[in-house]
Structures are given as C-alpha cells and as structure tokens.
Amino acid sequence: MTALEIEPLAAAAFAPFGEVIEIAGAEAREINQGTTTRFHDLCRIDVSASGGRALLSLFRADGRPSPIVIELLERHPLGSQAFFPVSNADWLVVVATGAADDASRPDLAALRCFRARGDQGVNYARGVWHHPVLVLAPRQDFLVVDRGGPDGEDASANLDEVWFSDQPRTIQI
Amino acid sequence: MTALEIEPLAAAAFAPFGEVIEIAGAEAREINQGTTTRFHDLCRIDVSASGGRALLSLFRADGRPSPIVIELLERHPLGSQAFFPVSNADWLVVVATGAADDASRPDLAALRCFRARGDQGVNYARGVWHHPVLVLAPRQDFLVVDRGGPDGEDASANLDEVWFSDQPRTIQI
Numbered sequence: 001m002t003a004l005e006i007e008p009l010a011a012a013a014f015a016p017f018g019e020v021i022e023i024a025g026a027e028a029r030e031i032n033q034g035t036t037t038r039f040h041d042l043c044r045i046d047v048s049a050s051g052g053r054a055l056l057s058l059f060r061a062d063g064r065p066s067p068i069v070i071e072l073l074e075r076h077p078l079g080s081q082a083f084f085p086v087s088n089a090d091w092l093v094v095v096a097t098g099a100a101d102d103a104s105r106p107d108l109a110a111l112r113c114f115r116a117r118g119d120q121g122v123n124y125a126r127g128v129w130h131h132p133v134l135v136l137a138p139r140q141d142f143l144v145v146d147r148g149g150p151d152g153e154d155a156s157a158n159l160d161e162v163w164f165s166d167q168p169r170t171i172q173i
Numbered sequence: 174m175t176a177l178e179i180e181p182l183a184a185a186a187f188a189p190f191g192e193v194i195e196i197a198g199a200e201a202r203e204i205n206q207g208t209t210t211r212f213h214d215l216c217r218i219d220v221s222a223s224g225g226r227a228l229l230s231l232f233r234a235d236g237r238p239s240p241i242v243i244e245l246l247e248r249h250p251l252g253s254q255a256f257f258p259v260s261n262a263d264w265l266v267v268v269a270t271g272a273a274d275d276a277s278r279p280d281l282a283a284l285r286c287f288r289a290r291g292d293q294g295v296n297y298a299r300g301v302w303h304h305p306v307l308v309l310a311p312r313q314d315f316l317v318v319d320r321g322g323p324d325g326e327d328a329s330a331n332l333d334e335v336w337f338s339d340q341p342r343t344i345q346i
Binding site for chain 2: 023026031032033035037039041042045047048054055056057058061062064072082084086087088119121123132141143144145
C-alpha cells in the first residue's frame, strides 16, 4: 500500500481546497476597549445554496490504529465545512482534487495529507473531496460549522462518498 | 458598588438569552464509520437579516483586574453571536433582559453573571444585551460565529452600546 507524504498545513498549500483557519496572517481588529483582538472572517462560510443555513456542532473524534488506512473520500456539494479543534493537539487533513476525466470522482493520484497544529482549523470549500476527520490523540473535539438544509436535516443531498478499498493509501504516524 | 452574584452556566437558566453550546443534552449522531460523534446543531445561528451572512472569527481576550467592573452592555440587533473557548478554562458571561419601560435600554436590575466552564460556549440570541467577553485566565481564545453585513463589514448598524459608569456593578473573583 502506498504511504502518503505528510506535509505541514499552510495557507498557500491548502488554498486549492479551502482556507486554513488560524491567527497567523489574519486581519486583526482591536475591540472591547482594547481587551480583545478580533481575528476577523477567517474563511468563507458557503452554506446558503438550496435554502441552506449555517449549523454549529461539536464533533468528538476517536483516534485510529496506525498505520491509518485511507480508502474513502467524501464531499459536500451544497456547502463548505469548517473544523477547528477545541483541544490543542496536532491532527490530520486528507484532501484531493477532482479527477480531470470524471468530475464525479476524486483524483487519487492527487491525494494530499496535511498535518495541522492544534491551533489550526480548516474550512473545506464546497465540493472539495476530503477524508472524514482524523486525529492523532486518542480523542479530540472540534467545533464544526457546516450546512443544514430545509428538508428535515436530511444530509443525503449534500454528501457524496467514494470508496477505493481496492487501492488504499496509508498514513504512517 | 453592587457585586453581581455568580451563577453556574446552565441551559435552562440561560434560555432567556440564547443557548449554551455544550455536549451535555445534545443530539448525538454516530458518523464516519463509528469513529466520530456529531453533537448536532447546538444553537440558532441567526445572521441572515438585512443580507447578512455567517462569519467565523477568532477572538483573543485578555483578563481584567479583579474586581471586574461592569459599566457597559452591548447588543447586536441584526444577528446572533456564538462564542466557544478553544482553551479549556472557566470564563464569565454577563447578560440582561431589556427594560420593560424602554426597549432601547437593558434592565440593569436584571443583570445576570454566569460562570461558564471551559467546555461550554454560549450563543447570544439576536438583540440580547451582553457584556463583551470576560475571561478569568490571563488570556483565552474563542471561536466566534456572528454576522457580517453586505455593506463593507461596517458593523455599526449591528451594534448598540449602553454605558452606565455612574452605577457600575462589580464581579469579585
């Protein structure tokens, strides 16, 4: 099985997939009589398609055995999805661009794996292929901002999944 | 100066002002092949008035000398504002209902002070009077979801402030 190279998460490298949510490089506004700095508008919350609205949820993710096996990607055609850790530990982000010859599939040759610091989040742009959340700690919680639809929270219209269990990748920690 | 009573933050007590963002009591959905629990849709992100959209920002708040002097409240007439700490330390939430005889003013006799745990956030409902973020640690960061307007991010239409320096309250830590 092919092991993915692990890259440090950085805004420029992640730009094809969305935004890195972090203080570094952000617009800083002094507010609240100088007691608070607002690092303003860190990503594009893109959830209004087809009557959507922003949801705020908490995700509690458990670690997986090493090597981590990557055999699945998903995407949300109707909305962005932002993750930010609420405990400070490194975590992993796996993404891919779409296949040039088939827009309904990711380009598995273009899989990327980023190691995020515990003070970095990501916002997957609408339609970007990504792996479900991957943590390195035994357990880690995230604040998540994504899209809720008008149809009783049925997420099926906003989820595409592709399995490639016959050609898995691995991540060696 | 009158010292405010400090109450533990709990959903029922905070209900007149918005929602407590926490795992306890939330709808739990198992996702990602059983590796993740999604605590779903924890508050009402109410930001679409007057062409608004959801913003995701980070706030870095510095502690204040004790006793903390409360002489100001603010409200956002066009949108809700959610805070969730990204480091696990207790913090404070000060809110008030509107005055019965003057909707443009808070009822200072109804000021409430809640002590939030580090794994609790709050979402101030649209138009709820609240104090700017108050931390007990020397410094604490928060993820914030609030409203951005269509008019070049000018927040003035979405901010009312009332000062009462002649009749301040205090918080004894």
